Amino acid sequence: MWIERIKLKNFRIYAGDTEVVFKKQEGKNISLIAGKNGFGKTTFLTSLIWGLYGGLMRQVEEKYQKDIRSSGGYEGYLETLVNNQTRRSFLAEETSSAAVQVEIHLVDVMIPSIPCRKVIIRRSFDLKTKKEQLKILIDGHENELTKEVGFEIFINDFILAREIAKFIFFDAEKIVTLAEARSKTELRTLSKAYSEVLGIKKYEDLKVNLSTLLTKLRRSGATQISQEKLDNLVNTDQELKGLIEQNESRQKDSAEDITRFQFRIDTLQEKLIREGNSMTLEELKGLKQQRDQLKRDGEAAKNELKKFIDIIPFVIAKTRFKELVDQIEKEFTLKSTDLNKEDLKKELTGISKEFKSGISDLVNDAKAQKAISEYLNKLMTKRLLKSTSSEEGEILLDFDDAKARSIIATYNYINDSFPKQFDEIKKKEKDVVQHLRRIQKIIKEGEARKDNPLAQKLREEKTDLMEQVTTLNQKLMTTSEEAGELKTKYASNHKVLSEVEKNFNLVKTDRRKYDVTAELLDKLNVLTAKIKEEKKYSLQKAILFGLKKLMHKQGFVADVRVRIEDDIMDIDLLDTSGNVIDKDNLSKGEQQLYATALLKALVDESGINFPVFIDSPLQKFDKQHSSNVIKQFYPSISDQVVLFPLLEKELTEKEYDLLKPNLSSVHLIQNSLNGSTIEAYKTKELFTQFNAQDVHAH
Numbered sequence: 001m002w003i004e005r006i007k008l009k010n011f012r013i014y015a016g017d018t019e020v021v022f023k024k025q026e027g028k029n030i031s032l033i034a035g036k037n038g039f040g041k042t043t044f045l046t047s048l049i050w051g052l053y054g055g056l057m058r059q060v061e062e063k064y065q066k067d068i069r070s071s072g073g074y075e076g077y078l079e080t081l082v083n084n085q086t087r088r089s090f091l092a093e094e095t096s097s098a099a100v101q102v103e104i105h106l107v108d109v110m111i112p113s114i115p116c117r118k119v120i121i122r123r124s125f126d127l128k129t130k131k132e133q134l135k136i137l138i139d140g141h142e143n144e145l146t147k148e149v150g151f152e153i154f155i156n157d158f159i160l161a162r163e164i165a166k167f168i169f170f171d172a173e174k175i176v177t178l179a180e181a182r183s184k185t186e187l188r189t190l191s192k193a194y195s196e197v198l199g200i201k202k203y204e205d206l207k208v209n210l211s212t213l214l215t216k217l218r219r220s221g222a223t224q225i226s227q228e229k230l231d232n233l234v235n236t237d238q239e240l241k242g243l244i245e246q247n248e249s250r251q252k253d254s255a256e257d258i259t260r261f262q263f264r265i266d267t268l269q270e271k272l273i274r275e276g277n278s279m280t281l282e283e284l285k286g287l288k289q290q291r292d293q294l295k296r297d298g299e300a301a302k303n304e305l306k307k308f309i310d311i312i313p314f315v316i317a318k319t320r321f322k323e324l325v326d327q328i329e330k331e332f333t334l335k336s337t338d339l340n341k342e343d344l345k346k347e348l349t350g351i352s353k354e355f356k357s358g359i360s361d362l363v364n365d366a367k368a369q370k371a372i373s374e375y376l377n378k379l380m381t382k383r384l385l386k387s388t389s390s391e392e393g394e395i396l397l398d399f400d401d402a403k404a405r406s407i408i409a410t411y412n413y414i415n416d417s418f419p420k421q422f423d424e425i426k427k428k429e430k431d432v433v434q435h436l437r438r439i440q441k442i443i444k445e446g447e448a449r450k451d452n453p454l455a456q457k458l459r460e461e462k463t464d465l466m467e468q469v470t471t472l473n474q475k476l477m478t479t480s481e482e483a484g485e486l487k488t489k490y491a492s493n494h495k496v497l498s499e500v501e502k503n504f505n506l507v508k509t510d511r512r513k514y515d516v517t518a519e520l521l522d523k524l525n526v527l528t529a530k531i532k533e534e535k536k537y538s539l540q541k542a543i544l545f546g547l548k549k550l551m552h553k554q555g556f557v558a559d560v561r562v563r564i565e566d567d568i569m570d571i572d573l574l575d576t577s578g579n580v581i582d583k584d585n586l587s588k589g590e591q592q593l594y595a596t597a598l599l600k601a602l603v604d605e606s607g608i609n610f611p612v613f614i615d616s617p618l619q620k621f622d623k624q625h626s627s628n629v630i631k632q633f634y635p636s637i638s639d640q641v642v643l644f645p646l647l648e649k650e651l652t653e654k655e656y657d658l659l660k661p662n663l664s665s666v667h668l669i670q671n672s673l674n675g676s677t678i679e680a681y682k683t684k685e686l687f688t689q690f691n692a693q694d695v696h697a698h
Contacts, residue, residue: 001110001159002640003611004118007103010083011047013040015675020667022640024107026444028664030634031642033678034651034690035669040676041644045169045615050081051102051123052155053162054132060165078125078132083675090127098127111158112426113312114138114145115302121155148316160610167599169613200535203528210521233497240490247483254476261469268462269438287443294436301429308422315414324397325411328404331395332499352376405492412491417484424480428473435466535605536562536569542604543571546597549632557581571598596629600637611640616650630658647690656687 008018022031035041049057049064055074058065071077079087082100090098101124109119120137136146136154146154156162314321356373363369399407544560559574573581573594583591603612614634634641645651651659666686667678681689 001106001610002108003642004105004107006044006048006051006105007101008044008047009099009101009103009124010086011100011102012043012081012083013671013676014043014047014678015083015085016677018676018678020678021665021680022642023665025664026440028662029639029641030659030662031640031665031667032659032663032686033642033644033667033669034647034686035644035676036671037646039669039671041646041669042615044644044678045613047102048104048613049165049169051104051121052160053165054123054134054152056152056156056162059162060169075130078130079127081125082127085675087127096128100125100127106159109159110426110430111138112422113305113308114143115305119159121159145312145316148313167602167612168610169615200528200531203524203531207521207524207528210517210524233493236493237490237497240486240493244483244486244490247479247486251476251479251483254472254479258469258472258476261465261472265462265465265469268458268465271458287439291436291439291443294432294439298429298432298436301425301432304425305422305429308418308425311414311418314410315418318414321411321414325408327397328399328407329499331397331399332404349380352380405495408495409488409492412495413484413488416487416491417480421480421484424477428477431473532564536564539601539605542601543597546600546633547573547594549628593629596633600633603637609639611642612638613642613644615644616646626655627658630655634659635662647687653687 002024003022004024005019005021008014010016011018020033033041033044046064049060053060055068058068058074067080068074068077071080078100082098086095086098086100089095101122103120103122106119106121107117109116111119116138118139120135120140122135122137123132125132134151135142136151137143138146149157160168355376359369359372363372397404540560540562544557547557547560556575557573558576559578561572561574561580563570563572573583575581583594586594599612603610634643643651647656660683663683665680666683667680668686668689670677670679679689
């Protein structure tokens with residue numbers, strides 16, 4: 001994801017219209033917005049937070065929660081966003097309107113089922129109407145998915161989750177709170193953010209859903225059925241289940257092979273980068289052909305995603321769809337009950353006739369015979385009424401069996417096969433994009449045109465591995481499609497089996513469902529604990545690696561330990577003796593360095609490619625630490641990094657020179673009596689223009 005431009009209108013100190021465009025240049029990932037204290041650097045970050053999250057910005061940082069509270073609530077806070085001069089003109093009736101607006105343009109956004117080039121998020125507040133508006137445009141048009149899901153949910157789920165925003169909009173001066181967190185509440189809040197970034201939260205959510213399911217396993221109705229029919233259904237159920245397990249095992253094997261080959265490809269890629277200055281013209285031509293093919297593969301993957309568009313409305317309306325399926329299943333039960341009542345009525349009528357025909361042989365008194373017959377009729381009527389009163393609901397849809405089972409099968413497909421197939425296609429597109437980036441990087445580095453046997457051999461080995469990965473991906477896709485068909489058949493058969501078993505032995509069925517769900521929950525607890533352990537160790541290594549690269553005090557931090565206890569995760573820094581270093585005793589610069597290493601580790605471990613905005617980037621660092629951060633941290637943390645430094649104090653000209661090779665655009669905040677504006681300049685002009693501000697001020 002790349003933020004292409006940001007437009008502000010009357011946002012606090014930024015009077016009128018202000019626009020910042022972030023140029024995208026290959027190999028240059030850093031943009032810089034410089035300005036003096038009070039000119040609007042932090043305000044610019046606030047505009048991004050508000051533009052994305054609106055009233056939910058209080059969930060991003062405690063600072064915003066305090067600001068909203070001190071403004072008397074969110075409605076009062078909205079009024080503080082309007083530029084003072086604009087607000088005064090409106091209140092003095094010098095102008096008829098006063099509105100504040102933030103518009104964010106995003107490109108390279110991966111939205112499931114919606115291939116798109118650009119997403120525009122536009123949030124505004126009108127002081128006259130006291131109303132806030134939010135619009136989301138995908139390639140210039142409103143989209144039904146955003147409306148169905150809800151704009152706020154769409155931004156949180158598809159653009160950037162609120163829990164991880166604090167790691168994206170990174171106030172380097174305030175982020176030291178990561179190192180100072182001590183209370184259970186603070187640690188729990190950070191743990192939620194860590195879980196979201198590291199991809200653990202989805203497992204925790206699933207555990208909650210399963211726990212809820214255990215409390216809802218109640219069914220009703222029991223009638224006698226054919227044991228032969230039950231046996232056939234059970235056998236079919238077991239056969240399909242075995243085929244599905246075999247299919248999943250094949251998918252797992254393929255996925256593991258792909259991971260193993262991809263690791264070898266990445267290793268070869270690193271070697272090729274070192275040999276990238278030696279490339280023949282023929283090899284370069286081949287790489288360009290691969291690049292062109294990957295572009296076509298990317299388009300093909302997007303077209304595959306489009307095929308799922310028809311099913312998306314059912315996914316969005318899943319809750320209502322479930323209500324439909326529940327009604328169909330209820331009607332199955334009601335129809336089955338109606339048939340049982342007819343059988344019961346016939347049976348009772350037959351018994352009554354036989355009883356009445358033989359009563360004269362047992363009782364000679366006609367009066368007694370009549371009384372017994374009337375009592376028998378009363379019992380029959382009571383039994384039939386009891387059977388009728390035990391049923392609840394009514395027939396509303398009355399679908400035939402074929403149509404009803406088709407609807408149920410579609411619902412089961414949405415729950416089972418669809419997410420996996422959809423994820424496979426997304427992964428395929430993502431792999432194509434990543435491969436394309438690697439190829440383009442190699443092409444750029446292939447400047448020399450002479451033979452290099454080592455590079456040629458590495459390339460041939462890598463090409464062979466990539467072909468194997470492509471074959472495995474195709475095999476995985478085919479296996480996934482087979483799994484979808486098997487699961488649909490299994491779901492249909494299992495539905496019939498469930499209906500039969502429900503009537504055959506209700507208590508046994510409920511018990512088995514409960515036990516299976518409980519077992520699944522136990523397994524998920526084990527899986528989640530395992531994932532947390534794996535993430536814990538990889539995070540430990542990543543943080544330690546970052547600290548060693550950035551710190552010049554050798555041996556100060558010898559190891560890092562991540563502790564996970566229930567829903568709380570904390571991080572300890574250990575010295576050479578294995579003792580925990582008290583983070584309160586760290587200098588502010590060291591705390592900021594630790595937070596910086598943590599941010600880098602989280603970004604690396606998450607695998608998410610999002611822009612990173614850093615306010616006050618070097619304020620607490622000495623020269624050596626600043627140099628390490630500039631050369632090793634900013635160029636590698638993300639494809640897009642936006643810095644908000646205070647020139648000369650946080651970023652000297654010498655440090656700026658270190659940044660220049662990675663700078664894609666630079667901007668300077670200019671301030672006057674009318675407010676602030678942001679102007680773009682050439683890289684070499686920044687300090688000249690900044691120094692000119694002092695001349696004009698005097």
